[in-house]
Amino acid sequence: MLKKVISISMLMIGILSFSGCSNKTEGNTYIDMIENKNTSVKTLFLAESQAPEYPTTKGDYEFARLVKEKTDGRINIQVVTNSELGSEKDTIAQTRMGAIDFTRVSATPLSNYSKIMTVLSLPYLYRDEDHLWAVLSSDIGQRAFNDIEKVGLVGLTYYDSGARSFYNNKKEIKSVADLSGLRIRVQESDLMKSLVTSLGATPTAMDPAAVIQALAVGQIDGAENNVATYVSSSQYNVAKYYTFDEHSRVPDILVASKTVLEGLSKEDQEIIKQAAIESSDFQRKEWKANEDTMYKKMEDAGVKITKLDQAAKEEFKTAVKPVYDKFGADFTDLIKQIEATK
Incomplete structure (x- = not known):
């Protein structure tokens, strides 16, 4: 003791x-x-x-x-x-x-x-x-x-913890090309930095508490997170474009x-x-x-909500192949087992 x-x-x-x-x-x-x-x-x-x-x-x-x-x-x-x-x-x-x-x-x-x-x-x-x-x-x-x-x-x-998706204050994101050149806040994680880079955007690691101010002053163009954090942190008031690409379910x-x-x-x-x-x-x-409540708040606030179809999601997944090459090379069998899980 x-x-x-x-x-x-x-x-x-x-x-x-x-x-x-x-x-x-x-x-x-x-x-x-x-x-x-x-x-x-x-x-x-x-x-x-x-x-x-x-x-x-x-x-x-x-x-x-x-x-x-x-x-x-x-x-x-x-x-x-x-x-x-x-x-x-x-x-x-x-x-x-x-x-x-x-x-x-x-x-x-x-x-x-x-x-x-x-x-x-x-x-x-x-x-x-x-x-x-x-x-x-x-x-x-x-x-x-x-x-x-x-x-x-x-x-x-x-x-x-839901699915993490991209949001920004510049434009609607419907394809990988739409992310090109955007400065996106990420967690302090090599994997997340690699993810954003592979999609053509520029990753910026930043403390969560600093994100809303950084969006407001133009230090970053967007970020990625689940809808619960996006709304509860009031980021939906300064970044009005939310795309459900659901890149991470961590x-x-x-x-x-x-x-x-x-x-x-x-x-x-x-x-x-x-x-x-x-x-x-x-x-x-x-x-x-909570997610249902947050989604309703997004709609009421006039957020432009974009849901990707399966073909668009496949384009995103193909673009992040370098991430798998870097972080999953030693676990190809485990990745196949995960993908095969019903």
Whole structure:
């Protein structure tokens, strides 16, 4: 326990230093992390980058509720939202150390630890949403979990994060040629940079919080993301062209620290794993309901919504062959297995 408190204290100091000791960061979250005075209740912490009302965060809360219910209150999971414990990259590192107990992250930053996670993130890999979930629920999804466990992370379940598509403030995008020359914001990811480059646009890595201002002042022409983020971040007010090319269906993953999990009883480990799986069903329903709401807001705001037919999507997939050559060359059999999954 002392080791855990020291690790969390070091994390707190690092975050306070990074944030300039803002009033928000000096709140009760970190005090609670250190001062767990009720010894009959084990408090664990789950790091979440999204806001409390985001559908993914609602999945976290459901996971926490189920664990508390199934353990008769012996285990209390506190969800810490809005990246208060750091970026996804940071929380992954801290979860590996055991300083954070759980984190919900995209598969993209996990690619730094697992090439299989990179394969799951390849563009235009999945035919549709049903195909994605068929793959993740197969032995392929478990194989990816087995891969990250080698570095101290236990994959508990997959969450829905929708499909990422392109949007911009210049023109309607109906073909690959329409992307030519546009400056597109991407995540700090070599794969995403390669994707945008292969489509003839210029990738610009940028923190998510800076995107709306960059669009407004013309620093970038567009970006790519799911409709939930596009609308909830108000980017739909400054980038009025949204094309459903659905180039990426990158799953979110609820991850536990292997060190922390192995410190629990076998019974509690199983409870946590089962609660995570059950929370995934809940989260996916929340995601779908939120997506429908966001789509309606796009229509009401006058966004030009473009849906590509299958022929246009094939053109895009053909254009990103260099991405497969670079990131999937060692996994051709796995890619074929994914494509063949029904």
